[in-house]
Amino acid sequence: MLPFLTQLSLEDTTHEYVELTQKLVKGMENLSRLREEDIEVGFSPKEVVYKEDKVILYRFKSQVEKPFQIPVLIVYALVNRPFMVDLQEDRSLVANLLKLGLDVYLLDWGYPTRADRWLTLDDYLNGYLDNCVDFICKTHQLDKINLLGICQGGTFSLCYSSMHPDKVKNLIVMVTPVDFKMKNTLLNMRGGCTLGSDALDVDLMIDAMGNVPGDFLNLEFLMLKPLQLGYQKYLDLPDIMSSQDKLLNFMRMEKWIFDSPDQAGEAYRQFLKDFYQGNKLIKGEVVIGEKQVNLKAVNMPVLNLYAEKDHLVDPSSSIALKQYVGSKDYTVQSFPVGHIGMYVSGKVQRDLPPTIANWLKARG
Numbered sequence: 001m002l003p004f005l006t007q008l009s010l011e012d013t014t015h016e017y018v019e020l021t022q023k024l025v026k027g028m029e030n031l032s033r034l035r036e037e038d039i040e041v042g043f044s045p046k047e048v049v050y051k052e053d054k055v056i057l058y059r060f061k062s063q064v065e066k067p068f069q070i071p072v073l074i075v076y077a078l079v080n081r082p083f084m085v086d087l088q089e090d091r092s093l094v095a096n097l098l099k100l101g102l103d104v105y106l107l108d109w110g111y112p113t114r115a116d117r118w119l120t121l122d123d124y125l126n127g128y129l130d131n132c133v134d135f136i137c138k139t140h141q142l143d144k145i146n147l148l149g150i151c152q153g154g155t156f157s158l159c160y161s162s163m164h165p166d167k168v169k170n171l172i173v174m175v176t177p178v179d180f181k182m183k184n185t186l187l188n189m190r191g192g193c194t195l196g197s198d199a200l201d202v203d204l205m206i207d208a209m210g211n212v213p214g215d216f217l218n219l220e221f222l223m224l225k226p227l228q229l230g231y232q233k234y235l236d237l238p239d240i241m242s243s244q245d246k247l248l249n250f251m252r253m254e255k256w257i258f259d260s261p262d263q264a265g266e267a268y269r270q271f272l273k274d275f276y277q278g279n280k281l282i283k284g285e286v287v288i289g290e291k292q293v294n295l296k297a298v299n300m301p302v303l304n305l306y307a308e309k310d311h312l313v314d315p316s317s318s319i320a321l322k323q324y325v326g327s328k329d330y331t332v333q334s335f336p337v338g339h340i341g342m343y344v345s346g347k348v349q350r351d352l353p354p355t356i357a358n359w360l361k362a363r364g
Contacts, residue, residue: 030242041086044094049135054112055110055128060094062098066101068361073136074153075150076153077150078261078263079260079263087256102356102357117210126288133164133167144169148356158325161300165300170300170360171298171327175305177313180276182316202273212265217260298325302325302329307338310338313339
């Protein structure tokens with residue numbers, strides 16, 4: 001007989017079984033009352049102010065009478081939906097920034113279709129992003145705005161700030177990969193392959209698939225922590241389901257995780273080959289359209305925010321930024337959480353928004 005079985009009394013086993021059954025019954029009751037609208041993400045009131053193809057620019061409703069005069073544009077990754085920054089009322093970076101008096105815009109890249117197969121990074125950065133920046137500048141009669149780039153959106157914001165430094169007053173990057181050859185960087189961990197990202201035949205993948213399916217990328221992310229992300233969290237469901245609030249939190253997070261747009265083939269090809277495989281960003285060798293990306297041209301104030309326990313973007317990849325940018329006003333701050341914790345951790349949401357708001361206001 002297995003040793004641990006002899007340590008379980010019939011009374012304890014019965015008690016645990018009854019307790020589990022009660023949680024499951026309560027959980028099923030909570031689930032049965034849920035409706036689609038209950039798990040909508042994107043809490044803060046906003047309006048569409050600009051559209052181009054599938055790209056949408058939102059402006060959030062101000063929470064103060066006189067918001068800070070220079071607006072901030074949040075640039076998120078292409079890989080997931082941007083509403084992680086506004087997941088729900090008590091987990092919203094956007095809501096907290098609004099309360100602190102910032103005027104906040106959000107760029108939504110949309111859902112690429114087969115018609116977008118040939119979109120390039122030039123289309124995204126020197127096209128859509130640049131047009132959104134111009135729209136905001138025109139609306140506020142400004143020459144420059146503030147950028148807040150998150151994850152891949154932070155890498156994009158660095159590239160944009162290098163190519164258009166005259167349009168960016170202050171740059172904030174959050175959980176942003178910079179040095180892509182760090183050992184623990186996302187694609188360098190694929191399947192435990194010692195070749196890292198070089199093992200991937202990007203051209204073959206794009207030529208065969210066209211666009212890269214969002215489900216393919218989801219599986220890749222899950223395989224970084226297969227037991228924790230694909231198994232452990234569902235073992236905790238009985239405890240989660242028995243609480244209406246915890247269940248809603250769980251369902252909103254699951255909805256965001258699996259709401260992954262496909263990736264436009266040519267843009268994905270260049271991003272993987274130039275950034276991951278070539279590590280060209282820190283070498284000054286990335287060319288987007290007809291513009292060369294040189295991080296030394298990023299001469300505006302820079303705030304670099306990273307997560308100490310990030311399993312998607314290794315902290316060392318983000319920290320490397322300091323030695324490559326040309327800014328003389330460079331600030332770095334870390335938070336003791338993982339990648340997702342930067343958006344949803346209660347403690348981080350108490351500390352992160354004031355860090356951003358105070359840093360911006362101190363620079364006018």
